Amino acid sequence: MMNIGKHITLACIAAAALLAPLCASAEEHGGEGGEKELAIGDIITEHIFDSYWWHITTYGERHISIYLPVIVRSDGGGWRLFSSKRLAHGETYEGFRIAEKGEKYEGKVVGVNAAGEVYRPWDISITKNALALMINSAIMLGIFLGVARWYRRRPKNSTPSKFVCAMEMLVMDVEEDIVRASIGKDYKRYSPYLLTAFFFILINNVMGIIPIFPGGANTTGNIAITLVLALCTLVAVNLFGNREYWREIFWPDVPLLLKAPIPLMPLIEFFGVLTKPFALMIRLLANIFAGHTVILAFTLLIFITAKLGAGINAGMTVFSIVLSLVMNCLELLVAYIQAYVFTLLSAVFIGLSRPEHHVVHKK
Amino acid sequence: MALLTPDFGLLFWMLFNFLIVFGVLAKFGFPVITRMVSERRDHISQSLQAAEEATKKLENVRQESLAILDEARVRQTEIIKKAIADGEQIVRSAQQKAVEETEKQLEAARRSIDLQKEKALSEINAQVALLSVDIAEKILRHRLDDREQQESFALQMAEEAENIRRKRSHKR
Numbered sequence: 001m002m003n004i005g006k007h008i009t010l011a012c013i014a015a016a017a018l019l020a021p022l023c024a025s026a027e028e029h030g031g032e033g034g035e036k037e038l039a040i041g042d043i044i045t046e047h048i049f050d051s052y053w054w055h056i057t058t059y060g061e062r063h064i065s066i067y068l069p070v071i072v073r074s075d076g077g078g079w080r081l082f083s084s085k086r087l088a089h090g091e092t093y094e095g096f097r098i099a100e101k102g103e104k105y106e107g108k109v110v111g112v113n114a115a116g117e118v119y120r121p122w123d124i125s126i127t128k129n130a131l132a133l134m135i136n137s138a139i140m141l142g143i144f145l146g147v148a149r150w151y152r153r154r155p156k157n158s159t160p161s162k163f164v165c166a167m168e169m170l171v172m173d174v175e176e177d178i179v180r181a182s183i184g185k186d187y188k189r190y191s192p193y194l195l196t197a198f199f200f201i202l203i204n205n206v207m208g209i210i211p212i213f214p215g216g217a218n219t220t221g222n223i224a225i226t227l228v229l230a231l232c233t234l235v236a237v238n239l240f241g242n243r244e245y246w247r248e249i250f251w252p253d254v255p256l257l258l259k260a261p262i263p264l265m266p267l268i269e270f271f272g273v274l275t276k277p278f279a280l281m282i283r284l285l286a287n288i289f290a291g292h293t294v295i296l297a298f299t300l301l302i303f304i305t306a307k308l309g310a311g312i313n314a315g316m317t318v319f320s321i322v323l324s325l326v327m328n329c330l331e332l333l334v335a336y337i338q339a340y341v342f343t344l345l346s347a348v349f350i351g352l353s354r355p356e357h358h359v360v361h362k363k
Numbered sequence: 364m365a366l367l368t369p370d371f372g373l374l375f376w377m378l379f380n381f382l383i384v385f386g387v388l389a390k391f392g393f394p395v396i397t398r399m400v401s402e403r404r405d406h407i408s409q410s411l412q413a414a415e416e417a418t419k420k421l422e423n424v425r426q427e428s429l430a431i432l433d434e435a436r437v438r439q440t441e442i443i444k445k446a447i448a449d450g451e452q453i454v455r456s457a458q459q460k461a462v463e464e465t466e467k468q469l470e471a472a473r474r475s476i477d478l479q480k481e482k483a484l485s486e487i488n489a490q491v492a493l494l495s496v497d498i499a500e501k502i503l504r505h506r507l508d509d510r511e512q513q514e515s516f517a518l519q520m521a522e523e524a525e526n527i528r529r530k531r532s533h534k535r
Contacts, residue, residue, distance in 0.1 A: 049365060050373060071372075106365070123372045130376035135448060137380045144388050148395035171396050191397065192389035223366065228381055289366065340519035 038303055044296050047109065048218045048289065051128045052084035052098065058215050066213070068131055073122035075113040084125070096121070132217030133225070136203050143167060144199070174198050174343060182347035183354070190350050193236055197229060198343040205288060205335030209295075209328060216220035220338070224280070230281035233346040238273065239352035248355070249273065249292060276349050280342055287338050291331040298323045 046055065054066040067085035074080055074095065086093035087109065090100070104118065111121045124169050128132075147167045151162065160168060178198070179191045204225070207215040219225050234287040249269040251259065258265045298320050305316040507513040 050370060108370075123370075124375050125372050126376065127370075127373060129373055130380075133377060133380045137384045140384055141387060141392075144392035144396070148392050151395055168400060171393065171401055173391075175397055193385060195393045196381075196385045196388050200381060222370075222373065224369035225377045227369050228374060228377040232381070233386075285366075310401060326468045354390040 038091065038300075040297075040300055040304065043300060044293060047180070047216075047296055048221065048292050050222060052087060052109065052125060052166075054128045054131065054213060054217075066131075067070075068126050068128065070096070070109060070125040071123070072109055072111070072125065074117060074342075075111055075121065090205050103323055128217050129219050129222055129225070132207065132214065132219050133204070135214045136200075136207050136219065139205050139207070140199055142307045143203075147171075171195060178340070178344050178347050182344065183351045184356075186354065189240070190236060194347055194350075196341050197232065197346060198339050201229070201284065201342055202335060202339035205339060206290065206332070208288060209331050209335060218288065218292050221292055223285055226281040226285045229284070229342065230277035233280060233342075233349065234277040236346065237276070237349045237353045240350075242355070245353045276345075280345055285344055287334055291327070291334055294323055295327045295331065297325060 013091055044278060052070060053068055056064045056066065056299045058064065065088075067083045067088070069081055070084050070087065071079060080094060080096070082093060087096065087098050090097065096109050097112075099108055099110045099118075101107075104110075105120050109125065110118050113116055144167070147164050150164050154160075166288050174195055175187075175191050179194050180187045183190055183283075201220055204219040208218055208220060210216060248264045250263075252265050252269060254265050301320040301323075302313070302317045309314075452530060503516065
């Protein structure tokens with residue numbers, strides 16, 4: 001009950017936060033639309049993909065952005081650190097610029113070497129997504145270290161505050177219903193990783209739905225983030241897999257011809273080891289990416305129909321707001337479900353990597 | 364396909380962030396929370412068990428006190444019964460004693476009355492005898508003026524006295 005209530009509250013906050021800035025920015029885009037064609041694709045791309053600065057809003061002709069540090073290694077060796085403001089509006093700084101649309105490495109920092117060739121330097125810039133990850137990680141650390149500190153400071157029979165209670169409920173829900181139910185007796189070893197993964201994804205998802213700074217970055221809809229999460233699951237599954245698990249991969253219970261001269265079944269099984277985390281990676285990415293895209297598309301409907309006259313625009317605005325609201329609520333659900341699914345499947349894969357001996361013999 | 368090509372920088376920062384968050388929370392975050400919750404669960408179950416035991420003990424104590432009460436009640440009735448019996452016994456013996464005492468006193472009284480009566484009778488007898496002797500004397504004096512008569516009378520008297528004495532001793 002508390003969970004649902006919390007979700008509804010969050011949905012209301014998210015919806016209110018979404019509507020306010022979007023309505024404000026409607027005028028700005030509408031004014032622009034009169035002069036030049038609205039590049040829908042560009043707007044969606046700008047919001048969804050990573051960026052070297054964090055565009056907050058545009059007020060009249062003024063762009064309000066947070067410029068982030070660019071950290072690149074030049075061709076001649078040596079790291080360069082400078083603000084991304086120096087690269088804004090296509091400017092070049094110390095031989096670095098951001099590749100134009102249609103160019104190779106589009107949207108990334110590229111360098112031009114002495115021979116005049118364009119190359120992609122080692123680039124560990126703190127981009128919008130990197131900053132969002134740091135903010136979200138800080139939020140997560142704050143929440144859980146705070147809750148843990150509360151527990152350390154109080155005797156064990158005292159009543160937790162509402163927030164501690166809610167967090168405890170979420171943590172225990174994940175630990176009992178996902179981790180313990182899927183892994184079994186050794187679940188304690190894996191529960192910190194799975195809990196971290198669950199809340200990391202959940203917090204990033206929810207922060208992604210909030211449209212204003214420090215939310216709104218599409219972190220879990222970026223392949224680099226989901227790749228790292230999937231790799232961690234891959235490691236967790238295979239690092240402590242027992243003998244039975246490896247035997248089932250390389251010497252499964254199939255007719256000899258399927259595994260002896262040509263290792264057909266072992267190959268398929270080994271491929272399965274890789275496809276499981278791959279599916280996790282793509283699932284999370286696709287869900288969050290699609291959610292962001294759809295919400296943006298519905299919101300942009302207002303500006304697309306601005307040219308079609310006030311009546312149609314007004315009608316479409318109402319339509320768009322209603323649909324965005326519905327989509328945001330849906331995305332909130334998806335945010336939880338995707339965190340849940342990722343954790344549940346990771347736990348199930350880990351559970352499968354530790355088959356009990358007698359279970360195998362029963363088969 | 365920018366969507367499916369992971370960016371190196373972001374990979375680096377993601378790995379960095381995630382590992383830090385994981386490391387810190389795996390050591391200081393989640394285990395503390397789950398341990399405290401399980402400790403609390405143990406504490407609650409222990410408390411429940413203790414409460415149950417206490418209830419059981421209380422029930423035992425109640426049963427014991429009831430048993431003690433019952434026993435006391437039984438003893439009470441016994442004591443009362445015995446007291447009543449004792450009282451009755453005492454009354455009965457007292458009554459008997461009183462009856463005996465009375466009888467004894469009555470006997471003594473009767474005996475003393477008899478004694479007194481006899482005494483009175485003998486006194487009366489003596490008085491009567493004296494009186495009759497006096498009267499007889501007077502009568503005799505009056506009648507026996509001559510000698511002859513005196514002598515016959517004396518003889519007769521002696522004879523009669525003899526008879527009387529003989530009769531008396533006979534009676535006894």
